[in-house]
Amino acid sequence: MTGTFVVELIFGIPGMGKYFITSITNRDYPVIMGTILIYAIFLVVMNLLVDITYAWLDPRIRYD
Numbered sequence: 001m002t003g004t005f006v007v008e009l010i011f012g013i014p015g016m017g018k019y020f021i022t023s024i025t026n027r028d029y030p031v032i033m034g035t036i037l038i039y040a041i042f043l044v045v046m047n048l049l050v051d052i053t054y055a056w057l058d059p060r061i062r063y064d
Contacts, residue, residue: 008017023031055061
């Protein structure tokens with residue numbers, strides 16, 4: 001996810017990364033906080049899904 005900032009900025013692709021960088025340069029604090037919140041929620045959900053999938057694929061893994 002963090003690579004999207006660089007890729008969108010370099011190649012001029014419209015997306016959340018470019019919108020985030022633009023909001024930083026314009027000091028649009030609500031957009032900055034909202035974008036960080038969305039990326040943080042996405043990161044936590046993806047980590048949870050990876051842990052659940054890992055435990056499902058490998059029966060030796062047990063989370064107590």
